Amino acid sequence: MLAGKPKIDLGVNIDHIAVLREARKINDPDPIMALGICTQAGADQITIHLREDRRHIHDNDAYRIIASSPIPVNLECSIDSEIISIVCSLKPHRATLVPEKRAEVTTEGGLDVSGSYQEILNSINILKESEIEISLFIDPTAQAVEMSKKLGAQWVELHTGTYANLYAMRHSALPHSHHAIESLRLSPHELDARLLEAYEAIRNAAEHAQRLGLKVAAGHGLNYQNVTQITSIDAITELNIGQSIIARSVFTGLSRAVLDMKELCKR
Numbered sequence: 001m002l003a004g005k006p007k008i009d010l011g012v013n014i015d016h017i018a019v020l021r022e023a024r025k026i027n028d029p030d031p032i033m034a035l036g037i038c039t040q041a042g043a044d045q046i047t048i049h050l051r052e053d054r055r056h057i058h059d060n061d062a063y064r065i066i067a068s069s070p071i072p073v074n075l076e077c078s079i080d081s082e083i084i085s086i087v088c089s090l091k092p093h094r095a096t097l098v099p100e101k102r103a104e105v106t107t108e109g110g111l112d113v114s115g116s117y118q119e120i121l122n123s124i125n126i127l128k129e130s131e132i133e134i135s136l137f138i139d140p141t142a143q144a145v146e147m148s149k150k151l152g153a154q155w156v157e158l159h160t161g162t163y164a165n166l167y168a169m170r171h172s173a174l175p176h177s178h179h180a181i182e183s184l185r186l187s188p189h190e191l192d193a194r195l196l197e198a199y200e201a202i203r204n205a206a207e208h209a210q211r212l213g214l215k216v217a218a219g220h221g222l223n224y225q226n227v228t229q230i231t232s233i234d235a236i237t238e239l240n241i242g243q244s245i246i247a248r249s250v251f252t253g254l255s256r257a258v259l260d261m262k263e264l265c266k267r
């Protein structure tokens, strides 16, 4: 760590292990097996998303993970009243409120903090009664930061998806998301300008939030290529990263997995 630079905590989003399990609808791989490995490797937090449709993480996963995690658990959830009451009974260290659409592949944008102000406030008040720390997953804009402060959140998590997509379009042949293909028509010069704009929006929102006394996390689409630029923003003290870590672990762990099976295949 550079002298004088604030430390950045890493929250590892382990939903992606449940995504693999649900592809087969069996018990393997069990996301709970990741807790010890992530903790030993230096993760500061475990992040999971209890979706309304329970398509990845189930109630029982959330219950077991929160009960046995050696490090704090950040539970992402929508503002649906039934979900909020489950979250209160699960008592994670933190709840991150996120927008949720049934048809989406992953969380597509930040919360509509103005349009859904009253519903978000009701959820925050209920969660606070259970002494759960609150974070709001928002787009990196001054207005969303200010509304989050007004709503009484302790944290904001800035959505880095636009930055991640533009970064991938600029630096690799394919966009980060298959949904962003139309933007491939932009010239490298236009992409550079858009990428800088997306980065500065994150930096400005992070610094604004810090000035207002909010703690600042960021996440979505961060990977081994694009994360360094985000770590240069001192106001951001936590990153929540899932897909790229679990994706890399498939390859870094494959050799051991084949060796173990090869050993069992010996007569």
Ligand code: PXP
Binding pocket: 013, 015, 049, 076, 096, 098, 106, 107, 137, 157, 218, 219, 220, 221, 222, 240, 241, 242, 243, 244
């Ligand atoms: N933060 C939030 C609020 C998210 O919804 C997600 C995606 O589940 C992440 C971070 C992690 O994103 P990724 O899996 O792209 O690293």
